[in-house]
Amino acid sequence: MKPDADAAAPAAVLMPRGHAAETQTQPTGPHRHPQDRLAPHLRTLRGMLLEQRSFRLEQLVGLRATDGRTVDTDSTDTDAGRARREVAALVADGARRAMADIELALASIVAGHYGCCHACHADIPLAVLEVIPQARLCLSCQRSESDLR
Numbered sequence: 001m002k003p004d005a006d007a008a009a010p011a012a013v014l015m016p017r018g019h020a021a022e023t024q025t026q027p028t029g030p031h032r033h034p035q036d037r038l039a040p041h042l043r044t045l046r047g048m049l050l051e052q053r054s055f056r057l058e059q060l061v062g063l064r065a066t067d068g069r070t071v072d073t074d075s076t077d078t079d080a081g082r083a084r085r086e087v088a089a090l091v092a093d094g095a096r097r098a099m100a101d102i103e104l105a106l107a108s109i110v111a112g113h114y115g116c117c118h119a120c121h122a123d124i125p126l127a128v129l130e131v132i133p134q135a136r137l138c139l140s141c142q143r144s145e146s147d148l149r
């Protein structure tokens with residue numbers, strides 16, 4: 001027989017509630033800064049973007065130099081010359097598009113929403129950003145966009 005234990009039980013139940021719950025600290029707001037999860041990697045990712053940008057710039061400058069507009073004597077009428085210019089135009093197109101994505105990504109770092117899918121606002125996985133730092137879409141949106149093509 002333990003009269004002390006029996007007596008303590010109802011007292012604990014009658015304790016005023018509320019104080020214990022209030023000490024729990026909740027994170028401020030349900031939405032944190034979307035970019036915060038990337039904070040430790042942001043410097044690296046930004047560096048990659050800047051590197052990519054200068055690479056694309058060099059590429060575009062190089063393509064402009066071999067545009068074909070300057071060589072209008074021999075190569076313009078040959079298939080090889082035409083093919084080379086077509087390839088150069090395609091590469092330039094891709095480089096320009098990549099440049100636009102890179103600029104957009106750099107701007108979104110400044111704005112604080114880098115790594116956010118432009119279509120559904122989901123987090124783009126870090127693993128993706130480490131390979132394609134200028135990625136604008138999450139994997140599922142990328143997939144549905146390529147399905148449309």
Ligand SMILES: [Zn+2]
Nearest residue numbers: 117120138141
């Ligand atoms: Zn998405």
